[in-house]
Amino acid sequence: MNAVLRDETSDAPLSARDLRHDYAGTPVLDGVDLALAPGSVLGLIGRNGAGKSTLIRALLGLLAPRGGEARVFGEPALRLSDAAKARIAFVPQQPEALSWLTAQQMFDYVGRFYPRWDADFVRQTLSRWQIQPHRMLAKLSPGERQRVDLVRALASQPELLVLDEPAAALDPVARRELLREVAVRAGEAGTTVLFSTHIVSDLERVASDIAFLHQGRLLLHCAVDDTKERYARLWLPAKLAASAPSVALARRKHEDGSLSLVVERDALDRWPEAAALPGARVDALGLEDLFVEIAE
Amino acid sequence: MDASLLTIQPNLVEPIYRQIVEQLRRLIAGGQLAPGDPLPSVREVAGFHAINPMTVSRAYGMAETEGLLERQRGKGMVVAATRSAAQNQSQRLALLEPQLLELARHAGELELPADAVLRRLAKLLGD
Known part of the structure; x- marks a missing residue:
C-alpha cells in the first residue's frame, strides 16, 4: 500500500499517546498525551514527585510505560534507531555515565560520535561554568556533574534537547546563560526543547509552551502567553457561592464561606457568567500563583 | 535602539x-x-x-x-515614519483596557466617586 495515513504528530520531535505508568500501584502517569512541534520549547512543571522525570524517561524510551506509546521523530521511543538517537541530547538530573573518565576525556570521547560536535563551545563554556576538566567525573559534586552533562548536550547540537531540572546545578549567571542558549537555538537552529523545572520565571522566559503535570495528568498544556490571559482567579463572596460555575480547575472554600476558583475563558473569550455578578472578582494570575492555586 | x-x-x-x-x-x-x-x-x-x-x-x-x-x-x-493616530486610536485604547478595568476596580474598592477619579486622571493626562 502506497498511501499511508499519517496523523499530524507522527513526525513530531516528541509525542506521546495515553502514557500510563505507576509505581507499586500508585499511578504516576494517568493518560498523558503530548506533542511537541519542531522549534518549540516546552517547560514541564509540577510538584516534587509529580512524575516529571518518569514522564521524560518514558518519552525518551528510557522506561517502558505500563500503557500508551511515546514516539521520537516518529519512531517508537522504545525502539529508536541509532540515527534518531544521534539527533537527541538528554541531561538527566543525576548523570552517571562514563564516571571513570575526566570531563575532558569524556568530551574527547563522545565528541567523536556526534557529527556536529562543537568543540569551541566546550572550550568556551568549561571555565565560565566552573568545570574542572581534569577531575574524574565520579569525584564531582552532583551539580558539577550536571553542568558537565549540560555542556556535553549543548555541544552535540541536537535537534531535540531534553533537560531534567537543569536549573538546580547552575548559579543564576550560568542559568541565564543556559536559558539564552536554549532560546537562541530554538529560534535559529529550530532546536526542539523539553525541560522540567521548579523555577517558574525560567519557564516564562524561554518556554513557548508549558505543561503542568499534576496527579498524573497534563494540565494547562498551552502557549505560555495564553496561559496568563486564559486563566484567572474568580473570587465569589459567600452569598454568591451557589452561583459558582460547575467547571473549574481548582476550587477552594474559605472559612467565611467565600470561594476561590481557577476559571478559564470559553471559546468566545468570556469568563464564566458568575464573574459578572456584583461582588464577584476576577484577578489575573501569574504562572506561579496559577500553579499554586491548582496544586494546593 | x-x-x-x-x-x-x-x-x-x-x-x-x-x-x-x-x-x-x-x-x-x-x-x-x-x-x-x-x-x-x-x-x-x-x-x-x-x-x-x-x-x-x-x-x-x-x-x-x-x-x-x-x-x-x-x-x-x-x-514607523507616519503613525496615523486617528486610525488606530480605538485599537490603542483597547490595549489600555486591562489597566482601566484594574483602575475601576480599585476605585470601587476604595469607594471613590467616579468624578473624583476622573478629575485626577484628567490631570495626570495633562488636560
Missing part, C-alpha cells in the same frame, strides 16, 4: 510580548525612539534577555499591526 533598553519581568501577570509592545509604545511616545530608528533584531532581544524568540516576533508583529513599527527592506524593523 539597543536591546538593553527593554526591561523584561517574566513574573509579572502581563505576558512578556505585551510588556515589549507597551514599552515600545512608551519609548516612541516619549520620543526616545524616533521615526525610522532601527529596532534590534529578534535574535538580539531574545539573546540579551534570554527569552523565547517567538515571543519577540509576536511583540514586533503586534507593534507592526498597530502601526508603531514597520518592516523596512534590508533594515528589519524600524519605528
Whole structure:
C-alpha cells in the first residue's frame, strides 16, 4: 500500500499517546498525551514527585510505560534507531555515565560520535561554568556533574534537547546563560526543547509552551502567553457561592464561606457568567500563583 | 535602539510580548525612539534577555499591526515614519483596557466617586 495515513504528530520531535505508568500501584502517569512541534520549547512543571522525570524517561524510551506509546521523530521511543538517537541530547538530573573518565576525556570521547560536535563551545563554556576538566567525573559534586552533562548536550547540537531540572546545578549567571542558549537555538537552529523545572520565571522566559503535570495528568498544556490571559482567579463572596460555575480547575472554600476558583475563558473569550455578578472578582494570575492555586 | 533598553519581568501577570509592545509604545511616545530608528533584531532581544524568540516576533508583529513599527527592506524593523493616530486610536485604547478595568476596580474598592477619579486622571493626562 502506497498511501499511508499519517496523523499530524507522527513526525513530531516528541509525542506521546495515553502514557500510563505507576509505581507499586500508585499511578504516576494517568493518560498523558503530548506533542511537541519542531522549534518549540516546552517547560514541564509540577510538584516534587509529580512524575516529571518518569514522564521524560518514558518519552525518551528510557522506561517502558505500563500503557500508551511515546514516539521520537516518529519512531517508537522504545525502539529508536541509532540515527534518531544521534539527533537527541538528554541531561538527566543525576548523570552517571562514563564516571571513570575526566570531563575532558569524556568530551574527547563522545565528541567523536556526534557529527556536529562543537568543540569551541566546550572550550568556551568549561571555565565560565566552573568545570574542572581534569577531575574524574565520579569525584564531582552532583551539580558539577550536571553542568558537565549540560555542556556535553549543548555541544552535540541536537535537534531535540531534553533537560531534567537543569536549573538546580547552575548559579543564576550560568542559568541565564543556559536559558539564552536554549532560546537562541530554538529560534535559529529550530532546536526542539523539553525541560522540567521548579523555577517558574525560567519557564516564562524561554518556554513557548508549558505543561503542568499534576496527579498524573497534563494540565494547562498551552502557549505560555495564553496561559496568563486564559486563566484567572474568580473570587465569589459567600452569598454568591451557589452561583459558582460547575467547571473549574481548582476550587477552594474559605472559612467565611467565600470561594476561590481557577476559571478559564470559553471559546468566545468570556469568563464564566458568575464573574459578572456584583461582588464577584476576577484577578489575573501569574504562572506561579496559577500553579499554586491548582496544586494546593 | 539597543536591546538593553527593554526591561523584561517574566513574573509579572502581563505576558512578556505585551510588556515589549507597551514599552515600545512608551519609548516612541516619549520620543526616545524616533521615526525610522532601527529596532534590534529578534535574535538580539531574545539573546540579551534570554527569552523565547517567538515571543519577540509576536511583540514586533503586534507593534507592526498597530502601526508603531514597520518592516523596512534590508533594515528589519524600524519605528514607523507616519503613525496615523486617528486610525488606530480605538485599537490603542483597547490595549489600555486591562489597566482601566484594574483602575475601576480599585476605585470601587476604595469607594471613590467616579468624578473624583476622573478629575485626577484628567490631570495626570495633562488636560
